[in-house]
Amino acid sequence: MAVANSLAGVTIGGARQIECTINGLGERAGNTSLEEVVMAVRTRRDYFDLDVGIDASQIVSASKLVSGITGFVVQPNKAVVGANAFAHASGIHQDGVLKQRDTYEIMRAEDVGWTANKIVLGKLSGRNAFKQRVQELGIPLESEGELNNAFTRFKDLADRKSEIFDEDIQALFSDESVTPADEHFKLLSLAQRSETGERPHAELTLSIGGRESHSASDGNGPVDATLRAIESQVGSGAELLLYSVNAITTGTESQGEVTVRLGKAGRIVNGVGADPDIIVASAKAYVNALNKLHANVDRLNPQRDEHTGP
Numbered sequence: 001m002a003v004a005n006s007l008a009g010v011t012i013g014g015a016r017q018i019e020c021t022i023n024g025l026g027e028r029a030g031n032t033s034l035e036e037v038v039m040a041v042r043t044r045r046d047y048f049d050l051d052v053g054i055d056a057s058q059i060v061s062a063s064k065l066v067s068g069i070t071g072f073v074v075q076p077n078k079a080v081v082g083a084n085a086f087a088h089a090s091g092i093h094q095d096g097v098l099k100q101r102d103t104y105e106i107m108r109a110e111d112v113g114w115t116a117n118k119i120v121l122g123k124l125s126g127r128n129a130f131k132q133r134v135q136e137l138g139i140p141l142e143s144e145g146e147l148n149n150a151f152t153r154f155k156d157l158a159d160r161k162s163e164i165f166d167e168d169i170q171a172l173f174s175d176e177s178v179t180p181a182d183e184h185f186k187l188l189s190l191a192q193r194s195e196t197g198e199r200p201h202a203e204l205t206l207s208i209g210g211r212e213s214h215s216a217s218d219g220n221g222p223v224d225a226t227l228r229a230i231e232s233q234v235g236s237g238a239e240l241l242l243y244s245v246n247a248i249t250t251g252t253e254s255q256g257e258v259t260v261r262l263g264k265a266g267r268i269v270n271g272v273g274a275d276p277d278i279i280v281a282s283a284k285a286y287v288n289a290l291n292k293l294h295a296n297v298d299r300l301n302p303q304r305d306e307h308t309g310p
Contacts, residue, residue: 002032007040011048022066023074023081035059035080035112043107060113061138064170071259071270073246080112113138121169123158127151130169137166139173160276161255167248168255171274184209184294185234185287192279194222202226204283206233223282230286238262238293242270245278260285262293269293 002024009015024033038056041048063081067074076084086109096104121133130151134141141147153172158164185208192202202225203216215233219225227240242261247254256278260271269292273284 002030003036003040006032006037007048010041010050023063023072023078025066025070025072033079035063039080039107039112042111056111057113057138068257068259068272069270071242071244071261071272073244085109086114121154121158121164122162123155125158125164130154133166133169134173137170139170157255157276161253163253165249171248171255171257183207183291185290187280187283187287188212190226190280190283192222192226200225202229202279204229206230206287208233222279226279226283227286230283230290234290236262236264236290236293238264238290241268243282245281248274256281258282258285260289262286262289264293267293 006015006018006020010018018032018037020032020034020037022034024031024036034054038052038054038059041050041052042056045051060081063074074081074083076082079085086105121129127147131141131147134147134150141150150172154164154169157168157172161168185206188205188207190202190204192200194200199218200220200222201216201218202222203214204226206213206215213233215229217225217229217232219228223243239262240260241263242259244259246257246259248257249255253276255274255276257272257274258278258281260273260282262269262271269289271285271287271289271292273281273286273288275281275284
């Protein structure tokens with residue numbers, strides 16, 4: 001309704017400005033989705049006789065960035081930016097798309113930033129193939145050293161996961177980008193035990209200001225035990241406001257992406273971690289958030305009241 005009302009305001013009311021948000025995100029329901037308005041106007045330019053000065057090819061990457069920062073996962077059936085927006089499982093749909101693409105797709109996936117070429121990389125893939133895929137995904141590389149570091153992380157992941165998809169590569173870079181340059185806290189090792197009828201137990205080693213520290217803790221589950229073990233060493237006193245898990249790709253080998261939101265003394269930060277082991281991903285996310293609190297990096301609360309201003 002928000003999108004429909006906005007487009008009606010343009011055509012009937014003569015409006016030339018639409019207030020909208022990426023992914024329709026906001027503290028209330030009913031915020032207009034930027035991506036849907038933009039593509040409606042672009043796709044039906046003959047009807048609206050208007051245009052928007054937006055680079056639509058950046059829509060998907062912007063959507064993923066906002067999702068990663070806020071911790072709110074984009075549902076698969078979300079128009080334009082959802083994972084299933086251009087997927088076709090039905091036989092009749094697949095046949096129609098193969099014969100005449102615009103039978104079921106009135107816009108191209110590439111136009112909004114989805115990659116049409118789904119090359120699946122693996123442990124035998126070389127540096128050049130990796131570099132080309134990174135460039136095709138539109139991920140900026142500032143130096144060869146950054147590429148080499150990313151390729152090393154890629155090979156480590158490929159040793160644990162047989163197929164590396166585009167989403168995995170994007171997660172490699174996003175996981176690195178949310179890490180403060182000067183890590184006060186760093187996860188060195190983690191071991192956890194969980195079995196039926198027994199209370200889960202976690203043991204881990206952290207580097208705190210360059211010094212190793214060991215701790216162990218029980219918990220209601222392996223994630224709870226792990227985060228308790230971290231907190232017992234750090235003693236941050238931060239409140240856990242959000243814990244969210246998202247599978248980056250499909251299948252049991254998929255990387256898990258965890259978002260942790262911590263609040264302390266009126267400041268709120270998000271930490272993100274990705275790993276095929278969801279417990280490790282949880283620990284990475286929690287440590288990432290602790291680093292941001294320690295580094296005094298200001299982050300706005302994504303659910304902040306709209307009237308308080310920036």
